[in-house]
Amino acid sequence: MNEPLFVDAASGSARRQYPGRPSAVYLMGTCLVDGFYADAGLDAIRLLQAEGLEVIFPQSQTCCGQPAYNSGYDDEARRVARQQLQAFAADIPLVVMMGSCTGMMIKEYPQLFAGQPEEQQALDLAARTFELGEFLVNVLQLHTRLAEAQDQSAMRLALHVSCSSRRSLGVAEDHQTLMQNLPGVHLVEPQRASECCGFGGTFAVKQADISATMAADKASAIADTGAQRLVSADCGCLMNISGTMKKQGKGIASQHLASLLYQRLHGQGGQA
Amino acid sequence: MSTQTREQMQQQLDQEQHDFSDMQSRHFSVRARMALENEALRKSFRGASDFLMNKRRSVFSDDNALQSLRDRGEAIRQYSLSKLPQLLETLEKNLTANGIQVHWAETATEACEIIHGILADNNARTVVKGKSMVTEEIELNHYLEEKGIECLESDMGEYLVQLAGETPSHIIMPAIHKNTAQIARLMHGRAQSSSGEPVPYTEDVDELIGNARAILREKFEKADAGISGVNMAVANTGTLCLVENEGNGRMTTTVPDLHIAVTGIEKVVEDFSHVPELLTLLTRSATGQKISTYFNMISAPRKAGELDGPQQVHLVLVDNGRSKIFSHPTLKPTLQCIRCGACMNHCPVYARIGGHAYGSTYPGPIGQVVTPQIGGLEKHGDMVSACSLNGACGEACPVRIPLPALIRELRHEANRIPTRDDSAVSGQGVKRSASEALIWRGWALAHSSPWLFRTMMWLLTRSRPLFRTALVTRLLSPWTDSRTTPLPQTKTLHELARAHGVASELKSHNETGAQR
Numbered sequence: 075m076n077e078p079l080f081v082d083a084a085s086g087s088a089r090r091q092y093p094g095r096p097s098a099v100y101l102m103g104t105c106l107v108d109g110f111y112a113d114a115g116l117d118a119i120r121l122l123q124a125e126g127l128e129v130i131f132p133q134s135q136t137c138c139g140q141p142a143y144n145s146g147y148d149d150e151a152r153r154v155a156r157q158q159l160q161a162f163a164a165d166i167p168l169v170v171m172m173g174s175c176t177g178m179m180i181k182e183y184p185q186l187f188a189g190q191p192e193e194q195q196a197l198d199l200a201a202r203t204f205e206l207g208e209f210l211v212n213v214l215q216l217h218t219r220l221a222e223a224q225d226q227s228a229m230r231l232a233l234h235v236s237c238s239s240r241r242s243l244g245v246a247e248d249h250q251t252l253m254q255n256l257p258g259v260h261l262v263e264p265q266r267a268s269e270c271c272g273f274g275g276t277f278a279v280k281q282a283d284i285s286a287t288m289a290a291d292k293a294s295a296i297a298d299t300g301a302q303r304l305v306s307a308d309c310g311c312l313m314n315i316s317g318t319m320k321k322q323g324k325g326i327a328s329q330h331l332a333s334l335l336y337q338r339l340h341g342q343g344g345q346a
Numbered sequence: 347m348s349t350q351t352r353e354q355m356q357q358q359l360d361q362e363q364h365d366f367s368d369m370q371s372r373h374f375s376v377r378a379r380m381a382l383e384n385e386a387l388r389k390s391f392r393g394a395s396d397f398l399m400n401k402r403r404s405v406f407s408d409d410n411a412l413q414s415l416r417d418r419g420e421a422i423r424q425y426s427l428s429k430l431p432q433l434l435e436t437l438e439k440n441l442t443a444n445g446i447q448v449h450w451a452e453t454a455t456e457a458c459e460i461i462h463g464i465l466a467d468n469n470a471r472t473v474v475k476g477k478s479m480v481t482e483e484i485e486l487n488h489y490l491e492e493k494g495i496e497c498l499e500s501d502m503g504e505y506l507v508q509l510a511g512e513t514p515s516h517i518i519m520p521a522i523h524k525n526t527a528q529i530a531r532l533m534h535g536r537a538q539s540s541s542g543e544p545v546p547y548t549e550d551v552d553e554l555i556g557n558a559r560a561i562l563r564e565k566f567e568k569a570d571a572g573i574s575g576v577n578m579a580v581a582n583t584g585t586l587c588l589v590e591n592e593g594n595g596r597m598t599t600t601v602p603d604l605h606i607a608v609t610g611i612e613k614v615v616e617d618f619s620h621v622p623e624l625l626t627l628l629t630r631s632a633t634g635q636k637i638s639t640y641f642n643m644i645s646a647p648r649k650a651g652e653l654d655g656p657q658q659v660h661l662v663l664v665d666n667g668r669s670k671i672f673s674h675p676t677l678k679p680t681l682q683c684i685r686c687g688a689c690m691n692h693c694p695v696y697a698r699i700g701g702h703a704y705g706s707t708y709p710g711p712i713g714q715v716v717t718p719q720i721g722g723l724e725k726h727g728d729m730v731s732a733c734s735l736n737g738a739c740g741e742a743c744p745v746r747i748p749l750p751a752l753i754r755e756l757r758h759e760a761n762r763i764p765t766r767d768d769s770a771v772s773g774q775g776v777k778r779s780a781s782e783a784l785i786w787r788g789w790a791l792a793h794s795s796p797w798l799f800r801t802m803m804w805l806l807t808r809s810r811p812l813f814r815t816a817l818v819t820r821l822l823s824p825w826t827d828s829r830t831t832p833l834p835q836t837k838t839l840h841e842l843a844r845a846h847g848v849a850s851e852l853k854s855h856n857e858t859g860a861q862r
């Protein structure tokens with residue numbers, strides 16, 4: 075070989091650098107949480123407040139823009155993304171309640187705004203954006219304090235980590251760590267745990283038959299574990315899997331990771 | 347043993363072949379549904395995917411080593427592509443010096459014509475073929491058969507697929523959609539020895555392979571020409587590398603007097619020092635093998651005094667849309683592919699619908715990326731929606747092709763207002779519908795205006811009772827066909843945050859952020 079082939083050390087799975095504990099954070103609920111999982115949003119707020127953080131919830135936040143982006147409508151996605159750049163403008167960490175939206179903001183915003191006036195803003199936001207579970211473990215070290223949880227009752231729990239959290243963000247382990255350190259929780263692993271549940275946003279509508287088949291397989295795998303509860307930090311997956319399970323008549327309780335954590339830690343919450 | 351007579355088997359095979367052609371003539375979503383409804387097929391693919399994923403995992407037990415090997419694979423492929431025009435020139439020069447004749451084909455038809463021309467010049471009437479996806483891409487068998495030339499596939503999987511009158515359903519394991527009973531029926535019903543005798547019925551895998559081998563062995567001896575693919579073409583030495591497991595590749599390229607190798611122009615690498623890492627990645631990613639049974643390096647025709655090898659070796663370099671991919675600003679990584687098939691083995695959609703549902707030579711994630719670029723979005727635009735963007739393919743790809751990002755990019759190409767620039771994918775904008783574009787415009791408006799968004803979400807939560815009605819359930823079809831109707835909560839998170847006194851803005855900028 076005549077010239078050396080340089081390998082980019084930053085590519086692949088290098089872990090990102092985490093800041094120290096901040097005094098204030100933004101919380102992004104996401105559009106799905108806003109309409110369908112608002113109580114989980116409130117639990118996330120209380121959870122962060124109980125950690126001594128000031129939580130800022132900009133009333134001007136809407137949606138990350140992912141539905142349009144994944145459907146190939148880039149201009150429309152950019153327009154909505156621009157609104158989030160404004161809503162979360164101050165230089166404090168942004169904690170997002172869904173993995174796929176976090177992935178959109180960290181990985182796709184810089185692409186979406188490349189060569190645009192907002193490019194630097196997008197890069198800055200990406201650098202201070204964290205998925206909720208990732209933030210709880212790596213910035214707040216919450217997993218080291220779960221032994222004090224108020225509710226330690228025995229529970230068989232299935233955890234579903236979204237594909238974005240697992241592959242795009244690489245934070246599946248953080249979610250697992252949190253659940254494993256909850257006293258009383260017996261974490262079960264469904265068959266093919268890392269396989270997609272079939273949600274995929276507009277995929278579930280555009281390729282409804284394929285999506286439904288994937289969801290049915292995922293629902294069966296979770297039901298087969300005998301878990302009493304399903305938990306996930308992605309409401310798209312939750313809605314897909316729990317909706318399928320209920321339709322199949324083997325519905326088990328399901329909730330957002332933030333709600334489970336707040337309930338177990340502080341013995342309350344789970345509703346507005 | 348089967349309870350069917352040979353005639354009954356043949357009738358069933360004819361019916362299956364008819365069903366296959368019928369399926370291929372349908373629209374993507376229909377093909378997908380037909381595949382989903384076929385229990386046996388789904389079982390075959392699920393089993394194959396699980397098996398191959400486990401095999402791959404077992405040879406890549408050290409994740410750090412795997413990731414750095416993938417870095418190397420990506421770097422080698424990107425480096426090769428960065429010098430592609432130059433490397434192709436070097437390759438031609440060195441192959442020619444070695445006595446291998448080089449031909450360039452811009453389109454699929456041109457490639458078929460060139461190959462037919464070489465065969466005709468040598469009066470070749472019978473051809474044995476080694477496994478080659480590019481010859482599937484250019485539909486060579488069909489072309490040559492119309493010219494009266496017999497083409498026999500010699501890879502076991504390809505042979506079965508050809509017997510069945512189908513096309514491969516996987517780029518590495520072409521007959522993966524067939525179970526043993528189906529193969530037994532196929533061999534007994536359609537395979538013949540040279541004297542026209544049917545082969546005895548058996549479901550024993552070793553016997554089945556033995557029967558096919560006996561037939562193929564004879565064909566190798568008699569064939570006028572061998573046609574093969576190429577896995578890597580080394581520019582600096584003028585060497586064609588061929589990876590295979592059955593030995594049929596070696597037979598194809600050494601027994602007949604004439605060998606024609608066919609490859610896409612992207613398969614060139616600069617130097618032999620690049621080969622070992624790509625080879626390691628290829629066999630481990632494809633079949634979980636540390637090394638394939640055979641690795642052929644073809645560097646010249648038979649030389650004076652040598653006892654075997656073809657008298658003539660030709661290489662046909664096929665473009666067929668690759669130059670266009672090469673000059674596309676974001677889709678270029680498509681050409682990094684080394685055709686290992688790992689992306690399809692790891693794809694949850696492929697595991698459920700199988701290869702034929704894609705209706706293209708290349709199925710699965712790489713198929714969804716390469717097919718619309720070669721064949722146009724007009725014909726292959728639907729397959730790009732058959733992806734949940736879960737990322738399993740990108741994670742498995744040994745050369746780090748960002749497959750999900752490329753699939754998303756193709757959705758953008760399909761839905762955007764056509765730009766008419768030269769690098770535009772054929773059929774750009776073909777999926778753009780006025781109504782869908784309008785919906786997204788409205789969506790963007792509602793989600794870029796905070797008060798409009800809050801009003802909309804307020805309305806959503808206040809219409810909660812409606813979500814318990816059959817009307818809404820019906821409106822939310824197809825989501826609700828297999829899921830219960832989602833129920834909005836009574837208040838939005840925006841409202842709850844306000845009610846609980848959560849600040850909407852950061853008061854003092856200086857205090858905060860300081861600890862970061």
Ligand code: SF4
Binds near residue numbers: 682688689712746
């Ligand atoms: S895209 Fe990657 S994983 Fe898929 S066949 Fe090509 S090299 Fe293999």
